[in-house]
Amino acid sequence: MNLEQTRFNMVAQQIRTWSVLDDNVLDLLYKIKREEFVPAENRAMAFVDMEIPLGYGQVMLTPKMEARIVQELHVKKTDKILEVGSGSGYLTALLxxxxxxxxxxxxxxxLKAMAENNLKAHEITNVTVEQGDAARGWPKHEPYDVIVLTASTPVLPDAFQKSLYPGGRLFAIVGEDPVMEALLITCVAPGEFTTTKLFETSTAPLINVLQPSRFTF
Incomplete structure (x- = not known):
């Protein structure tokens, strides 16, 4: 089976069946080659419905998750975007x-170096990759039109919502095993937000996430 047939099968069997039906998003998956962002030793798994190890305890999200994130955020050509967790740079490239x-x-x-090298190889220039801990917010370039957390957080820090422009959208996976929910939070007016529960899922947390307060006796 050739590479493009395998890519087609991924889109048809994994991504479309997970309610990703936006033709612009689907076209993007053919345009930006996922396998070129996967570490060489795991490239054979590029189109498999699984999280792919990147090393250092980190993973690439599943193909359907990446596609669904891009679809749900309705990214526009004028949007300033914050991505927390660069990984291999693939979701970065889609955004x-x-x-x-x-x-x-x-x-x-x-991983910062990996993402930068992959983006440079694809001549993607409208990205600034920065090293730092953004698990609790990254006000440096705020406000943002779009914020994406690429791993889970037990508690969502208020800083992310406060960093959104009115009309801005935030994607985050919030909770702890066994119950995590993917949320789309929209800033409808200054200080006012709506939250849409998209689906239940499970993925590893960001490093240094905000922890829920625990009862002690």
Whole structure:
């Protein structure tokens, strides 16, 4: 089976069946080659419905999750985007294609370098990859039109919502095993937000996430 047939099968069997039906998003999956952002030793798994190890305890999200995130955020060409967790740079590349500029923050230096190298190889220039800990917010370039957390957080810090422009959208996976929910939070007016529960899922938390307060006896 050739590469493009395998990509087609991924889109048809995994992504479309997970309610990703926006033709612009589907076209993007053919345009930006996912396998070129996967570490060489795991490239054979590029189209498999699984999280792919990147090293350092981190993973690429599943293909259907990446596509669903891009669809739900309705990214526009004028959007300034914050991505928390660069990983290999693949979701960064998808967001950059749809938006004006992506500020992607990665806490692990080796993954920051991986993302930068992958983006450079694909001549994607409207991205700034920064090293730092953005698990509790990244006000440096706020306000943002779009914010994406690429791993889960037990509690969602208020800083992210406060960093949104009116009309801005935030995607976050919130909770702890066994119950995590993917949320789309929209700033409808200054200080006012609506929350849409998209689906239940489970993925590893960001490093240094905000922890819920625990009862002690």
């Amino acid at each position: 950059a294609d749809r938006g004006a500029h992506v500020y992607s923050v990665e806490i692990i230096p080796e």
